[in-house]
Amino acid sequence: EARRIIDIRSKKDASTEDPVRKDILDGLRSSPPTLPTYILYDAQGLQLFDAITRLECYYPTASEISILTQHAKDLAASLPDNSTVVELGCGSLVKTRLLLYALERLRKKTSYYALDLSSSELKKAINGLDSGLKYVSVIGLHGTYDDGRKWLARARSKSSGPLVVLWLGSSIGNLSRDDAASFLSQFVKESLVAGDMFVIGIDRRNDPDIVWKAYNDDLGITRKFILNGLNHANRHLDQVFRLEDWEYEGVYYKRGGYHEAFYIAQRDVDMRGIVENESGHFPAGARIRVEQSWKYSPREAAILFDRCGLFPVQRWTDAAGMYDLHLLHV
Ligand code: AVJ
Secondary structure (H helix, E strand, O other), rough: OOOOOOEEEOOOHHHHOOHHHHHHHHHHOOOOOOHHHHHHHHHHHHHHHHHHOOOOOOHHHHHHHHHHHHHHHHHHHHOOOEEEEEEEEEOOOOOOOHHHHHHHHOOOOOEEEEEEEEEEHHHHHHHHOOOOOOOEEEEEEEEOHHHHHHHHHHHHOOOOOEEEEEEOOHHHHHHHHHHHHHHHHHHHHHHOOOOEEEEEEEOOOOOOHHHHHHHOEEEEEEEEHHHHHHHHHHHHOOOOHHHHHEEEEEEEEEOOEEEEEEEEEEEEOOOOOOOHHHHEEEOOOEEEEEEEEEOOOOHHHHHHHHHHOEEEEHHHHHHOOEEEEEEEEE
16 A cells, blocks of 8 residues: 655646746856756656665765664654654655664654655655554655745644654755755744754765765766756756766865865857856856765864754764764754
């Protein structure tokens, strides 16, 4: 019997104008030019990302899995009874299932809501969980982070039970430090109350070579993942990107502590037909940024939480000291 998915996408997505197209064009016109990071996560992109998480070089997933394998029981025990757990970007649920099964073993009644952007991948993920769960209920939420935050605010006003927001995989790294602070603050202010909790997994500022290799694997899976974003963009832009015109490049900025993923023009590319004016012209070597992956030292993470009204409860780290899982309360 299939688990339920609730479509929480905001109405404007259903109107005639295409908001994804607008985001793409806005990004291309800005300087430096960018593409929205979420274009990486269509159904194909989610599958490629899942392949990345199985690469040996992509250590954040392995680190987070090792933390959860060791400490899921502690974490489950630290969450309130009868809580509503909402996960931002649940992906394949390989990691989350460790927590859900720990909650089940502790017989802790929990309503788990898995939010993601692709309903087909979401369906596979939630229906791949053990169908015999008695204490943990599982429901899918189809929408963006923004839709999720608004949904949570409504859930908050309807129920007085504790809310827990789960944000794994160092996805927070895709926001700049300031944007991460605003994003978390907005959740705290609009959707949560005192006693609610956040569980956040964050990659550390590790050895620059190791970080760079995590985003530049020998099999070229990351390259495929990033370049697939152009296929997704093409579905909203009348196929303006010719895939052979673009190549992937990853750069790690050691001082700032972030990795950037770019599309590099392989020859002179003219998209002025669709992006009017000079910003539609990309000479060979020109770059379009699609992703940043910010890393946090434990100190930087503490500063971030402090700015957002989140109080540290506990922190679990992997044996190699490369990754942290934070439990925080509002
Ligand atoms: C899932 C957003 C955390 O930025 O490390 C992996 C995505 N991009 N390889 C990251 C990603 C390239 C990943 N996050």
